[in-house]
Amino acid sequence: MVEDAGYEALNVDTLATRLQGVASLSEVVGGDAAGWTVTEVGDGNLNLVFIVEGGAGKAIVKQALPYVRLVGDSWPLPLYRAFYEHHALIRQEKRAPGSVPQVLHYDEPQAMIVMEFLEPHIILRRKLINGEKVEGLAAFLGNFCAQTAFRGSELSMASAEKKADVGLFSGNVEIPAITEALVFTDPYYSAEMNNHTAGLDGVVATLRADTALKVKAQMMLQRFASNTETMVHGDLHSGSIMSTDTSSRVIDPEFAQYGPMGFDIGMLIANFLMSYFSQPAHRADDLDDYQSWILQVIADTCAGFETEFRRLWATERTGMLYPKSLFEDQGQDSKPACDAVLAHIWQDAWAVCGIEMHRRCLSLAHNADFEDIADEAIRAPLEARNLMMGADLIHRSQDLSGASAVCDMARAYNERDIL
């Protein structure tokens, strides 16, 4: 794991000199480091990110900072998150080939990953705010979530390998702690770093008075913190996806940990729902069409997840769980077992989905879908719909029939005047 000794933050002036000896970088951008153009583009919450451009091409250099960039050095954060990001990228590439940027170079003491520059990809959240559609998005995301969930679990992995991996990732403490507090707990009381849009006080008070809701959110925290079903991305929102009009990649897995199989897809759907609820402030003529497209992406992502998960169940079930010796080898269909596993995944996913819809409006780190709506009088009622549907999802997570029921809920909340 990374120690701070010898670590030095990069900047646009020092990067070329410091990285000129990295062969895998030179191969991609060209050997003449003196001619490299280095631009800092980090617009995320945690790290330094640079584009390096040379005669032959471009690459990304990502370096962890020893604190939370969004907050400053008052919130220290260990450099070792680059270690986990690197391990996560490698595993995601293996489990869902082609889904993440190619890693060109990893420097552990510098907490630095040099990786493929994705072009002309832009952050999916931005495309959603712009009203741009992405072909194949649902199929890509459904496959990514299903493949990483299945292949990182003991449905597929040998137990010894999976347990060693759980041990490795158990060292990632501070990063999951952010999720544990910001996502699962802070939204439900007046935590110090919280903020919410003026006009939402009544809705927020309603949520925080709802003991049953808080119990369910904490039960989900308990599952998140003490369930190692598979390696999850841990932060799979539309800001962790980059897309062109026809292709997509998943980035930024530094929140990776072993967790519930439904976690990633639940957080992902939440971010599509927040995009959906925010659209009336971003669109005019094409509002209905674009909102319908978002719901279709949700439905198709969930359907794609199920299809791919069932395919892997049939073809790659080589781990110790639900072994063929108990089912197929005895002439018994294992479909009821797969149904049960999927039902649990969706129960977790809908609860996580509702919680993510809350935290992005109530806790630290709001999302641009709503934050880009400058007029709070417009933003507040849209966030209110999102918040109340989030509560509904958490309460009903155990018995929702599926994605189409969730899309129906979204349509109904989209018509409601809550404030």
Added chain:
Amino acid sequence: MVEDAGYEALNVDTLATRLQGVASLSEVVGGDAAGWTVTEVGDGNLNLVFIVEGGAGKAIVKQALPYVRLVGDSWPLPLYRAFYEHHALIRQEKRAPGSVPQVLHYDEPQAMIVMEFLEPHIILRRKLINGEKVEGLAAFLGNFCAQTAFRGSELSMASAEKKADVGLFSGNVEIPAITEALVFTDPYYSAEMNNHTAGLDGVVATLRADTALKVKAQMMLQRFASNTETMVHGDLHSGSIMSTDTSSRVIDPEFAQYGPMGFDIGMLIANFLMSYFSQPAHRADDLDDYQSWILQVIADTCAGFETEFRRLWATERTGMLYPKSLFEDQGQDSKPACDAVLAHIWQDAWAVCGIEMHRRCLSLAHNADFEDIADEAIRAPLEARNLMMGADLIHRSQDLSGASAVCDMARAYNERDIL
């Protein structure tokens, strides 16, 4: 962790010479090693166990063997289980003071633990077969299970400490693998090392044809293998408890791992139920009285668990889960949260209970409660009651009302002629 280099199995002739320099041992048994009497008493399945007696007293020396003693060197098993047993004993003593033997000395390369000799304690399973009652047994066991469950979880522990502990115990692979196979999977198909009493073929076929039952057993395996709620003893049956007529201790935690909070108490109750069902072959005049006493122990153990768990919830809830900031600090009672946590614990416990009742009659490592019944024509119908109640518990684990309902089930099955 233990490497095999330098390891040498002890025997009655070498022990005194090899351990004469261990001061903590000499202090207890007396310094004159030449006068020590060494007796091998290991009647368990895995290890060498010796009693060392000197002028001043006695001590136990327990040493892991590099294979499963019950099976032989065809089944290798890593010596590092002594490392985990040692770590588990230390944690259990801290979390439930006075509940386990005092550790006098630990030798990692020799995979050896020197510990307090318990006298006049005998294995509880033997007392149950003999029809002997143990005063205070239920209170002791309820407290042990509640205290280790609560204090090893993030209800109580700091997250960083708990995650480090999960990382430590994730190295314990082969021992949990025994549980994973022998307990959760082997009973439900004709695994190589299985055996069952003649006359049970029909019952066994019924269980193995029950797809829903196997799905539930595998869902519990999934939870066991990928849930790190607390450090469980992992093998808490009546052979892992030593009692006098008025006091008890828990021994042999080499199966310790992080797992579901309901695991230990579920396995424990199963062993009381197996004792209960076996009693008609061991008792005559005092049968009703003794069977009633066993059911009372079950009811009181569960009640004691609940009472102690709720007391710890009120007084020691210092971890990140269900924090007071969300409940008490907002003037809201956290009882619904505690109720929900306990409900989940019991759901897991009843499923584990049913599975343990199956594996002890169908898989490897049967228990003496039934095995001591030499006449298979007497044994089989008693085991059949036990097996069918086990299936009932697994099927109904999600909605059983509590221990008294379980005791009612036991009374009803005790009257049934299944074969």
